[in-house]
Amino acid sequence: MGLLMADDIHERKLATYIPKDSACLSACAYMFLAGVERKVDGKLGVHQISSDTSDLVGAQLTISDIIDVLNRFDTPVDVLSVMFKTPPNDMHVFTPEEIDRYKLNRTGDESRPSAAGTSAAPDPSPPTPNATSTTESTAQPVRPEQPRSTETTVSTTPTPQTQAKLSPIEEFTKRPNRIAVYTGLDLFGDDIASIRASDAAECAQSCLVMNGQCKAFTFNANPKITKGPNCFLKSSAGRADGNSVAFSGRFLSGADADPPAFALGTIDPQSALFHDVDFRGGDLSPRPHSTAKTPLDCRLACVDDNRCMAFTYNYSKKQCWLKGSIGTPMPGKGMVTGVKKFQNFSPAKIISLN
Incomplete structure (x- = not known):
């Protein structure tokens, strides 16, 4: 049954994805490997087939079918080798290094690996996140501290980005499909733009039109702030801090779980x-x-x-x-x-x- 479903996935040219904290084991692996595009963020595991009968001819025919189908999926020989070396009462879960080496992740515009399997070159050093510095006047303040996002020294207007065509997996894992909104929470750091917005909804929309570049925002809801930027668009959620006049949002993709509750020590600039x-x-x-x-x-x-x-x-x-x-x-x-x-x-x- 697993091979039949895998063959159908392959014929339909569907993408396959294993979310974080999820597992695709045993026959499920056939269906994953059938994907025209595929991505592992969770666990992918394989082992030998098992049978309660002593029909050796039937077992060999089944193995032949498995090899034939997986070859049509351009499955690396190394993966087949791992599969047939792992006892049926055990499970080999591929490590991140093996996933990279065997090229188990595959995007739509990527050429398929040969069945012989090749070793992937190590990724270059990851980019260093841009650090943003904040300054605070040493003169005694005459008003309560605003959300720290307002300490950004340069006001910029976001430029709507041209919407790039995404693959099915990229659509699921990168394109935001919901937003988690928080009251009394200030996110700061990693600012990419600061603008004036009439309300939090306009601030969120300004983030959304950047098509993935903007991941989160903080809106300063203090009605006393009538000039200057009050909407701060961010490349990441940055650091969280309590501030009663802050309204923040974080965009989530289909691959993201709903964020859990968390505890935070705060010294609210407005009341503490x-x-x-x-x-x-x-x-x-x-x-x-x-x-x-x-x-x-x-x-x-x-x-x-x-x-x-x-x-x-x-x-x-x-x-x-x-x-x-x-x-x-x-x-x-x-x-x-x-x-x-x-x-x-x-x-x-x-x-x-x-």
């Missing part, structure tokens, strides 16, 4: 910062933080340290003090203090784009 206040005592170190030289850096240093429950930043000395406990609040001119709390985040809604 107290100006001209000092927390005395409770310092994690007898010295100020060695690298946090701005209020933003100090806040992030506390967020990133599981021991830190609060921080105090001294503007005049440019010193950051991380606190392991919340001490007694005291007047502290030229200081800003933040208090951490832990929050659970999950998508407020997952919206289909179909």
Whole structure:
């Protein structure tokens, strides 16, 4: 039955895909190998055929049929060898290195490998992600910190990209088909454009028209911000941070599972910062933080340290003090203090784009 279904897949020139956290084992492997295009993100496993009869002639005919069909799929001989060497009560699951070596992944515009099988050259070094730096004024602020995405120093307008023709597998694994939206969550870093948008829906649409270049966005919903960019388009989800005026979205493809809930320590710039206040005592170190030289850096240093429950930043000395406990609040001119709390985040809604 598996060979018949595989043959039908091959005749129909269908693509086959094994999603992450999924497995295609035994006879299912025939159907996967039949794909004109194919991609393994999960597990692909093979072994010998098994039979309860002692009919050797029938077994040889079955093996002959398997070899004939898999040869028509241009299955590398190495794959057949692994299959017939693996006992029927065992399973050989191909490693990522074997998947690459045997060219088990195949795109539509890729020439099919010969049945002899060839070793694939190693991929070149992966590209280094573009790092984005943020700056924060050392002068004492007169308003609460906005979502950090607003600290981008250059405002750019996204250019709609020409929609490239994708193969069936690329369509499934790359083209977004839904969006996970979050309230109170700020994504920052990896900005590719910053624009002015009337609302979050317009911000999301500006990301979507970039046809895959934009993976996520953050919209600053603070009504007091009336000028400058408030929509930040991103090449990845970047780093997550709590901010009550932020509305963020992450685009998902058919190959992506719905994102799970996660916990995050936050110091909300809108509600958890107290100006001209000092927390005395409770310092994690007898010295100020060695690298946090701005209020933003100090806040992030506390967020990133599981021991830190609060921080105090001294503007005049440019010193950051991380606190392991919340001490007694005291007047502290030229200081800003933040208090951490832990929050659970999950998508407020997952919206289909179909």
